[in-house]
Amino acid sequence: xxxxxxxxxxxxxxxxxxxxxxxxxxxEIRFPTTxxxxxxAQAIDFFKSHQxxxxxxxxxxxxxxxxxxxxxxxxxxYVTTTPKPHWAHADVVGRLQAALxxxxxxxxxxxxxxxxxxxxxxxxxxxxxxxLTIGTGLGGGAMVNGRLLHGMMHAEMGHMRIPHxxxxxxxxxxxxxxxxxWEGLACGPAIEARWQMxxxxxxxxxxxxxxxxxxxxxxxxxxxxxxxPQRIIMGGGVMDQQQIFPMVRKEVQKLLNGYVQKAxxxxxxxxxxxxxxxxxxxxxLGAIALAMDAAGE
Ligand code: ADP
Ligand code: ZN
Numbered sequence: 001x002x003x004x005x006x007x008x009x010x011x012x013x014x015x016x017x018x019x020x021x022x023x024x025x026x027x028e029i030r031f032p033t034t035x036x037x038x039x040x041a042q043a044i045d046f047f048k049s050h051q052x053x054x055x056x057x058x059x060x061x062x063x064x065x066x067x068x069x070x071x072x073x074x075x076x077x078y079v080t081t082t083p084k085p086h087w088a089h090a091d092v093v094g095r096l097q098a099a100l101x102x103x104x105x106x107x108x109x110x111x112x113x114x115x116x117x118x119x120x121x122x123x124x125x126x127x128x129x130x131x132l133t134i135g136t137g138l139g140g141g142a143m144v145n146g147r148l149l150h151g152m153m154h155a156e157m158g159h160m161r162i163p164h165x166x167x168x169x170x171x172x173x174x175x176x177x178x179x180x181x182w183e184g185l186a187c188g189p190a191i192e193a194r195w196q197m198x199x200x201x202x203x204x205x206x207x208x209x210x211x212x213x214x215x216x217x218x219x220x221x222x223x224x225x226x227x228x229p230q231r232i233i234m235g236g237g238v239m240d241q242q243q244i245f246p247m248v249r250k251e252v253q254k255l256l257n258g259y260v261q262k263a264x265x266x267x268x269x270x271x272x273x274x275x276x277x278x279x280x281x282x283x284x285l286g287a288i289a290l291a292m293d294a295a296g297e
Pocket of ligand 1: 136240
């Protein structure tokens with residue numbers, strides 16, 4: 001059976017896996033994201049040790065960004081302008097290819113997760129949907145008419161502007177570029193800075209979650225009217241707070257105010273705004289899906 005390597009390359013940690021498919025994860029390691037030299041060397045060592053037993057058909061990288069995902073560009077496979085120290089203009093694909101001699105598929109972490117969810121998870125059978133992660137950052141990947149959305153670069157949904165009522169929430173926002181953009185108001189570190197407590201330590205009935213659901217719903221409503229997705233998948237550490245889902249759904253309905261007259265929104269919203277079908281493996285299995293595509297399968 002053909003084997004693939006996958007890297008969920010996060011700004012905080014790398015998860016590397018070897019898999020034949022979604023139900024055939026052979027090995028997995030995780031380590032902190034330090035410098036490109038050190039971190040990519042660790043990934044390469046992991047894959048090389050496996051290649052001695054069995055060849056890998058391809059490697060897939062679902063990468064934190066911004067990145068250059070355009071194969072025709074001279075900087076294809078690079079992390080581009082990230083504020084993360086050492087990683088600006090780091091060549092990820094080139095180094096992996098040179099060391100592992102295998103095709104490398106490369107996309108954003110959220111586009112990768114969207115691809116995995118399309119193939120094996122909560123977006124099977126759809127052609128237009130969005131995958132959001134709400135974690136250390138807030139980002140969205142999209143499939144539109146059956147293809148992952150790239151356009152000029154890739155979507156940066158986390159940086160959309162949403163209304164910020166300073167009387168209700170004086171917190172100025174976390175984003176180093178925009179302050180109170182969507183990510184700036186709703187990512188995990190923003191919750192922690194606003195309430196001076198880790199998200200996972202706030203009780204489920206803490207007012208933090210109603211405010212969080214309010215911000216998430218504002219962005220989700222904007223995405224619905226912009227891309228007309230058939231479903232929205234919401235993952236990432238913050239969404240481990242399962243009680244947010246019903247609040248987001250209800251507020252999205254309120255914000256759209258009957259304008260989008262579709263059963264998905266009006267009657268079946270529980271099946272429209274959903275957690276990842278692949279659970280916390282959405283990221284790394286997305287990378288495996290990118291590898292399969294890079295191998296031409
Ligand atoms: P990353 O974004 O680095 O891939 P995660 O998706 O796990 O990782 O997101 C980490 C963020 O999510 C942190 O800001 C953390 O505080 C927050 N987080 C993690 N678990 C929970 C939880 N159970 N409840 C609320 N927030 C959480
Ligand atoms: Zn921003």
